[in-house]
Amino acid sequence: xxxxxxxxxxxxxxxxxxxxxxxxxxxxxxxxxxxxxxxxxxxxxxxxxxxxxxxxxxxxxxxxxxxxxxxxxxxxxxxxxxxxxxxxxxxxxxxxxxxxxxxxxxxxxxxxxxxxxxxxxxxxxxxxxxxxxxxxxxxxxxxxxxxxxxxxxxxxxxxxxxxxxxxxxxxxxxxxxxxxxxxxxxxxxxxxxxxxxxxxxxxxxxxxxxxxxxxxxxxxxxxxxxxxxxxxxxxxxxxxxxxxxxxxxxxxxxxxxxxxxxxxxxxxxxxxxxxxxxxxxxxxxxxxxxxxxxxxxxxxxxxxxxxxxxxxxxxxxxxxxxxxxxxxxxx
Amino acid sequence: xxxxxxxxxxxxxxxxxxxxxxxxxxxxxxxxxxxxxxxxxxxxxxxxxxxxxxxxxxxxxxxxxxxxxxxxxxxxxxxxxxxxxxxxxxxxxxxxxxxxxxxxxxxxxxxxxxxxxxxxxxxxxxxxxxxxxxxxxxxxxxxxxxxxxxxxxxxxxxxxxxxxxxxxxxxxxxxxxxxxxxxxxxxxxxxxxxxxxxxxxxxxxxxxxxxxxxxxxxxxxxxxxxxxxxxxxxxxxxxxxxxxxxxxxxxxxxxxxxxxxxxxxxxx
Ligand SMILES: Cc1cc2nc3c(=O)[nH]c(=O)nc-3n(C[C@H](O)[C@H](O)[C@H](O)COP(=O)(O)OP(=O)(O)OC[C@H]3O[C@@H](n4cnc5c(N)ncnc54)[C@H](O)[C@@H]3O)c2cc1C
Ligand code: FES
Numbered sequence: 001x002x003x004x005x006x007x008x009x010x011x012x013x014x015x016x017x018x019x020x021x022x023x024x025x026x027x028x029x030x031x032x033x034x035x036x037x038x039x040x041x042x043x044x045x046x047x048x049x050x051x052x053x054x055x056x057x058x059x060x061x062x063x064x065x066x067x068x069x070x071x072x073x074x075x076x077x078x079x080x081x082x083x084x085x086x087x088x089x090x091x092x093x094x095x096x097x098x099x100x101x102x103x104x105x106x107x108x109x110x111x112x113x114x115x116x117x118x119x120x121x122x123x124x125x126x127x128x129x130x131x132x133x134x135x136x137x138x139x140x141x142x143x144x145x146x147x148x149x150x151x152x153x154x155x156x157x158x159x160x161x162x163x164x165x166x167x168x169x170x171x172x173x174x175x176x177x178x179x180x181x182x183x184x185x186x187x188x189x190x191x192x193x194x195x196x197x198x199x200x201x202x203x204x205x206x207x208x209x210x211x212x213x214x215x216x217x218x219x220x221x222x223x224x225x226x227x228x229x230x231x232x233x234x235x236x237x238x239x240x241x242x243x244x245x246x247x248x249x250x251x252x253x254x255x256x257x258x259x260x261x262x263x264x265x266x267x268x269x270x271x272x273x274x275x276x277x278x279x280x281x282x283x284x285x286x287x288x289x290x291x292x293x294x295x296x297x298x299x300x301x302x303x304x305x306x307x308x309x310x311x312x313x314x315x316x317x318x319x320x321x322x323x324x325x326x327x328x329x330x331x
Numbered sequence: 332x333x334x335x336x337x338x339x340x341x342x343x344x345x346x347x348x349x350x351x352x353x354x355x356x357x358x359x360x361x362x363x364x365x366x367x368x369x370x371x372x373x374x375x376x377x378x379x380x381x382x383x384x385x386x387x388x389x390x391x392x393x394x395x396x397x398x399x400x401x402x403x404x405x406x407x408x409x410x411x412x413x414x415x416x417x418x419x420x421x422x423x424x425x426x427x428x429x430x431x432x433x434x435x436x437x438x439x440x441x442x443x444x445x446x447x448x449x450x451x452x453x454x455x456x457x458x459x460x461x462x463x464x465x466x467x468x469x470x471x472x473x474x475x476x477x478x479x480x481x482x483x484x485x486x487x488x489x490x491x492x493x494x495x496x497x498x499x500x501x502x503x504x505x506x507x508x509x510x511x512x513x514x515x516x517x518x519x520x521x522x523x524x525x526x527x528x529x530x531x532x533x534x535x536x537x538x539x540x541x542x543x544x545x546x547x548x549x550x551x552x553x554x555x556x557x558x559x560x561x562x563x564x565x566x567x568x569x570x571x572x573x574x575x576x577x578x579x580x581x582x583x584x585x586x587x588x589x590x591x592x593x594x595x596x597x598x599x
Contacts, residue, residue, distance in 0.1 A: 064336030099581070100337040100566040242570045245338060245563045249379035254422055256338050256383075261569070268571065269598065271561040277598050290599055291573070298576055 001157045002174040003166060007041055010153050013169055014038050017075050021113070024055075026078040035076065043078060043147050044120040046135075047308050051238035052076065052083035056108045057091060059235070063245060063256035065104065075165075077115040077145075082128045082308040084116060084140040086238035089302040094241060113161060116141035118182075119189045125309030126193045127322060132202030132303055135189040146182045154182055193307075197322045199329060201305060204297030205289075217282065223324055224285035226317035231262030233288070233311035233319075239296070239304050242268075263288050289324060337566050340377045340422030345415055346397070352481040355448060356413055357389065357401045362423060367394035370456035371430025371557055371585040375565045376400065377422030378415075382408030385562045387584075388426070389454040391462060398423075401451045401483065427565045428584050431456050431529065431555060437466040440526035442519070442549070444473045444512060444540055449531030450483050452557040456529070461494055470495040473515045475502055513543050523548035529555045530588075534596050541588055554588040574598055 005013060017023050018038050026048045027036040033045045035054075055076055087109075095105035119126065119135035128135055137144045142162035146154040154174060157163040234240040244261040261268060264285065269278040278284045296304025305321065312320045347359035368374070370392050377383045390399035404410050415421070441460070443453050453472075460467040472495060476482050479501050491497040498518065500511045526549050530540050541554055560579040563569040572579035575594040577586070 063338035064334045094568060100568065102337065102568070103335055241568075243563070244569065244571070245383065247377055247379070247381060247383045249377065249422070251379065254340050254377065254379065256377075258338075261563075261571070263570075269561060271559070277561070277596075287598060291570070295573065295576065 001163055001166060002179070003155050003169065003171040004148070004174050004178060005153045005155060005169075005171045007151045007153070009169075009171055010041060010155075013166075013171075014041070014077070016169075017165065021073040021075045023075045024077065033078075035078065038077075043117045043145060043153070046080055046119045046122050046126060047082075047310055047313070048078045048080070049310070050236060051308065051310065052079050052087050052112075052114070053091065053238050053241070055112050056087065057095070057105065057241060058108075059260045061104065061258055063104075063258045071111060073111050073113060075113045075115060077117070079114050079116045079141060080119055080308070081116065081135060081137045081140075082126075082131075082133055082306040083238045084114065084137060085128075085133050085302065086306045086308075088140050090239045090296065090300050090304065091241055093300060113143075113165070114141040115143045115145060115162075118144065118146045118186060119193070120147045120185065122189050122193045122196075123309055123313070124196060125312040125320075126307065127197035127309060128307035129190065129193050130197050130200050130202065131305050131307035133306055134186075135193050136186045146185060148178060148181055148185070152178075154178060197307075199322075199325055201293055201325060202303055204303060205293035205325065205328075219327075220282040220286045223319075223327070224282045227264065227281060227285055227319060228317055229262075229264045229266070229281060229284075230316060231260075231264055232314040232316065234262040234264065235260055236310040236314040237292075238308055238310070239292075239306060263291065289321075293325070337568075338424070338564070340375070340383075340424040343376075343421050343423040345417055345419050345421065348415075348417060351401060351483045354404045354481065355401055355451070355483050357399055358412070358415075359390075359397060359399050360421070360423065362396045362398065365394055365396050366398065366423075366426060368392055368398075368426035368455075369430040369433065370459045371452070372426040372428050373565070373580075373584055374398075374400075374423050374425035374427070375562075376412070377424075378408050378411050379420070379422065381411050383422075384408050385565060385580075385584075387452050387455065387557065389451060389458075391458040392455050401454065403448045403451070425565065428580055429582065431585050433459070433466075436527055436555075438468075440469045440471075440521045440523075441467060442471045442473065442521070442526055442528040442544075444475075444528060444530045444532065444544075446475045446532035446536055446540075447477055448483060449533070449557075450474060452531040452559075453529060454484070469521065471519050471521065472497045473512060473519075474499045475511045475515075476500075477502055512540050516543055516547055527553045527555070529557070531557050534559070537588070537595055538592075541592075551589040551592060552587060556586050556588050556591065558584050558586055558591065560584075 023038040024035040025038045026033045026042045028042050034049045095102040116137040142159040144156045157166050242261045243258045246257045249255045270276045292304035341363045343360040343362050346361045349357040373385045373387050386400045388398045389401045404413050498515045502511045560572045563571045565580050567578050567581040
């Protein structure tokens with residue numbers, strides 16, 4: 001189902017949704033676009049902080065349920081295709097797959113309706129295409145929005161739930177011309193993103209041709225010299241899902257908390273007996289790239305980097321994943 | 332509380348504690364629900380409110396509500412377990428992972444090599460072999476320890492001597508450990524072509540011991556290693572145990588040496 005909304009009608013639609021669910025939409029806060037409770041329509045700027053991961057795999061959560069409390073559903077508006085690829089291709093497979101699936105993840109996932117948005121104004125740091133993605137959504141969300149102009153939004157339902165959310169919405173149907181406009185908008189975004197980076201990492205990296213450089217100790221020492229081990233790249237990444245299971249049981253009740261962890265933290269590779277398998281920052285820094293660009297591809301068949309560029313924008317040391325990949329190719 | 336969460340432990344009550352050495356104690360645990368494990372698989376033990384860590388059960392691998400573990404004081408959580416008394420309650424989840432390949436090992440000449448606490452990783456396999464001699468008729472155990480006065484399971488030595496070929500050596504006076512194992516290997520008389528080995532030793536020693544085995548004619552495809560790595564979830568969700576292309580928690584902890592040779596002592 002395709003429907004075209006004016007901005008005013010879209011606001012009404014969002015207001016209606018906010019009565020039946022918690023509604024988060026992108027909100028411009030200074031230089032950044034952040035999800036916050038719905039106030040206004042800001043769908044064009046990419047990327048939105050934090051990623052979908054924050055909502056389906058929060059930074060800190062109970063590992064198992066304390067009570068059977070039902071949470072009200074969540075509608076997240078503004079999710080980009082990079083986050084959807086990460087969730088479908090990696091997070092869902094880890095936490096909702098066959099082996100030891102996680103009932104709380106599945107519940108949060110089911111509870112979160114995704115309203116995706118085509119990338120209208122991709123950032124200079126976006127490079128999804130080279131990771132195997134595209135800057136617009138054709139599947140994986142409940143509704144997709146294409147901003148056609150300042151006042152016109154094309155909404156397409158992509159699931160039954162999405163169809164339900166759009167029913168009785170008193171919007172008009174789409175014209176042939178508008179569908180063509182959507183294609184043009186998508187083409188423009190595609191070209192813009194393509195210009196941001198030109199090395200294909202969609203089938204993993206660190207193949208034989210790169211291993212020599214990738215093993216050079218001094219090279220990684222140089223690259224990691226500015227890293228302050230804050231973990232921002234891991235935490236803002238839509239596919240980094242490393243967690244640590246913290247034990248917080250009381251005397252008569254087991255309780256555990258899952259918390260995000262970062263492979264850049266010194267303790268990550270520590271092991272009993274005061275040993276640490278990767279005590280040096282440069283080794284852990286290298287590990288992060290190998291994990292994202294090679295291990296995850298081998299395991300999941302999609303690149304662990306989906307090209308959202310958040311790690312580039314969030315790094316206080318201005319480390320740019322693309323430059324590191326470029327450097328490895330040149331050396 | 333009812334939950335189908337894979338992170339949820341069941342209650343385990345300590346019903347017996349036996350000191351093995353000054354650093355190692357065996358604990359017998361009584362569980363709410365029966366579990367069955369295969370030798371080499373591991374469980375996660377929770378000290379309520381304090382920590383959780385992986386352990387290889389040491390009891391006979393049969394379906395039971397009672398299991399045993401032997402734990403070396405290594406740091407924070409293992410030390411707290413050592414302070415526990417009979418009647419205290421801990422948590423258990425598992426068993427997890429892949430243990431020793433019993434089908435593949437059956438009928439072969441087995442050489443188990445343990446250094447110090449490594450013997451703990453082999454104990455339930457030994458129990459399995461002893462309970463099923465028709466499948467595992469030929470067994471040699473080489474056991475090396477660094478300190479004569481700190482030997483795990485020394486009370487079992489008589490029994491072991493009666494049941495299979497058993498050599499022990501103390502490397503206290505031996506500058507190189509490899510020499511100890513080498514000497515033992517030269518003593519034993521078996522068909523190395525038909526032999527499989529298990530090495531339970533610190534990672535830094537594994538390659539050296541394996542080299543001796545290789546020179547005797549046992550290839551790295553026929554050598555199995557119970558690997559000890561950092562773990563958090565135990566079930567393939569947290570990535571802490573990743574080693575090369577493997578998860579130690581779900582592809583291991585028991586690995587074919589040839590699969591992990593390059594990553595011994597490191598991650599990649
Ligand atoms: C498959 C497997 C089977 C095992 N079987 C046995 C067995 O049968 N018997 C036995 O005695 N031992 C066994 N071990 C080893 C045992 O699990 C460890 O000795 C135990 O985890 C030590 O815990 P600890 O808290 O006492 O040690 P500590 O050194 O205090 O802490 C170890 C834990 O804390 C984490 N840690 C330490 N420092 C940091 C830091 N700075 N930041 C973040 N995290 C940190 C480590 O990653 C580790 O998870 C086994 C290990 C594995 C992997
Ligand atoms: S211990 Fe968590 S993935 Fe292996």
